[in-house]
Amino acid sequence: MNKYFILIGISILIIGGGIFYRTVLLSEADRPVETGVVRNFKIVARKDEWKWEPETIEVERGDRLKIEIVNEDDYDHGIAIDAFGVSQRMPARSTINVEFVATQLGDFQYYCSVPCGEGEVDGVKRTHFDMIGVIKVRPATIPVP
Template identity: 65%
Template sequence: MGALVILGGIFYRSFLLPESAVPVISGKTHEITITAKKDQWRFEPEIIEINRGDKVIATVINEDEYDHGIAIDAFGISQRMPAKSTIQFEFVATQEGDFPFYCSVPCGEGKVDGVKRTHFDMISKLHVRSINSSTE
């Protein structure tokens, strides 16, 4: 009986889900370094592009003397980054689309080249390409 339920689940995940929602694992790994630049209230890079199903191993460096955080809601990521520290996390990009990654710890504000920047400006983008389309 248990086996039937499991088989049903596998059948559902394999055949009935819309193609874009079926979990995929490409077997490829991307090692990515993201830096919270010192006193700039931004992450570098501002865009990261990968393919759906890719595994991401992210190393995140906080250059500041105060804490930041990094969150990617779609993949359940939310990590605190203590001052002057480096953290690591990993996930598989099971969904395609554009997902913001942003600072999740209020970290103040300041001026960069005369322009005000704040905690809320700390947003970059993860672009996960469709695995079927060669046009993206």
């Protein structure tokens, strides 16, 4: 048999298997989703406060998040969202942008990934480890296409 037919046959098997796996075998919760909804957010690391503002973001599963992240400090921070593969350094007084689809349900932390010291804010000690926020991903209320 012509080797090209064999190659084409194998390609069809692989692609078909992938489609079958994603549409039939994967459980509902694990299937890739994107609702087409885009949500813009801005997260700010306030100057010398060791705090993200806001500390909570609520979205629906399948939303595409476009987040502008501002570092007001004169030293570096970082932003990490493990669940969605985000990890980026933020140089002093910089703004970065991250974008991803909230594919999983649940509460996911975003935190500072660069040791950035500590200080006192209104008489209360705050540190690098206080820079934690949460993205709450709720079930989609619109049907996924």
